[in-house]
Amino acid sequence: SRQSRRARYEFENSADDADQGAASSSATAATGDSQKPPGAAGRNPLLEGVCRACIDINDVLAGRRKLQKTSTEQAKSTPECPLDQVSLGRKSWSVLHTLAAYYPDKPTARQSADMDAFLRSFSRLFPCPHCSEEFQANIAKSPPPVRDGRALNRWLCDQHNLVNERLGKPKFDCGKVLDRWRYGWPDGSCDY
Secondary structure (H helix, E strand, O other): OHHHHHHHHHHHOOOOOHHHHHHHHHHHHHHOEOOOOOOOOOOOHHHOOEOHHHOOHHHHHHOHHHHHHHHHHHHHHOOOOOOOHHHHHHHHHHHHHHHHHHOOOOOOHHHHHHHHHHHHHHHHHOOOHHHHHHHHHHHHHOOOOOOOHHHHHHHHHHHHHHHHHHOOOOOOOHHHHHHHHHHOOOOOOOOO
8 A cells, every 4th residue: 555655665764874774775776675665566476575676577477588589579570769859858767766766865975976976977968968958057056965865856856847847748746756756656557
């Protein structure tokens, strides 16, 4: 349930010692163990406790051999093409939001420095010139709050909404960031 997902999230991020919590998160990420609350992975018992960002669901559901055959067949029939601006934007936002959703609430000094460097580098290296310039300007006006995971999620959502507003798209409800980018929707529509 949504309450249990939120309760688990609160528990995961309530450690008094930020370094201990970050070390635990790092160990969890390194081992592939889930940071997801029990029952939030969906209805499939094979996925209980699985970190969605750490696996290819097709590997779990279809089996490795079948997936490799399907991927090979698909590669022969569907050419891989360079991303256009819209596709690049969507995929980039997906990466950024997913990184933020899994970022600890109390990051270590190293994690904070790494995230700050990543976001600033990303803004400079992004291949769409006006997008890059806009993101750099936004970072200069409002630096990313990399010392607080919740604040970082809100900041990134606000940055995305600035782009949505400029493009005439609806704004995203920033209170639903973790449902969208980490746990899945409460209605179960993201359950496998």
